[in-house]
Amino acid sequence: MSPKPRHNGDDPLLRELAEAQSAARAVPETVRAAALAAFSWRTVDEELELLVLAHDSALVTGAGDVRAAASDGQRELTFRGGALSVEIEVGADVLGHLVPPQLGRVTLAGTREVLAEADADALGCFRLPRPERGPVRLVCRTDGAAVTTGWIRL
The missing domain is CATH 1.20.5 (Single alpha-helices involved in coiled-coils or other helix-helix interfaces)
Structure with missing residues (x-):
């Protein structure tokens, strides 16, 4: 041993x-x-209300809830909240409007940085450049509301 x-x-x-x-x-x-x-x-975004995705034209409901690409390259999304909702159309740019219509500031944020910002006019309309890729979200601030969408890929 x-x-x-x-x-x-x-x-x-x-x-x-x-x-x-x-x-x-x-x-x-x-x-x-x-x-x-x-x-x-x-x-940083605790004061923001999270909007709910209410409509996405890229989703085809019906026979099995199958994802489908839009035939014309356009995509429409609607985000609903208590005080403010946001509707956008994604094509070459991101066109959108705030509901109810009002002045505001809209920020397109990526995971690491602000990608673009735009002012919403009195009708609530705004235009942002379409990001190349990656997850993004919209942050909208008006006199009466501060909201954000969830992360989406455009």
């Missing part, structure tokens, strides 16, 4: 733990600032 390995105590483990702690303290200030900025954005 072989002898048991000699136990060196806790010193090697404590040295390794001390090294790990000092490495954790060595986080660059730019990384810390980015982490704090990301953390502060966790509640």
Whole structure:
């Protein structure tokens, strides 16, 4: 039978733990600032009402609820909320209007940045450039409401 390995105590483990702690303290200030900025954005849209997707022309209801592409490349979406609803038509651009009609500011947001912004006129109409790809959402602010759509792919 072989002898048991000699136990060196806790010193090697404590040295390794001390090294790990000092490495954790060595986080660059730019990384810390980015982490704090990301953390502060966790509640940025708490005051926004989430609109419900009420209509999407890309969905064909009927025989089995099958997804279908629009034949003319156009897509119509309606988002409904308590104080404000948004209707958009997606083609070469994103054309839309606020319901009820009113002045406002509409933001087209991607996952990492604001892609475009436009003012809605007195009739609630606005135009935004169509994004190339990726998930987007609309954020609409008027004197009486602040709403956002869920994430969609246009």
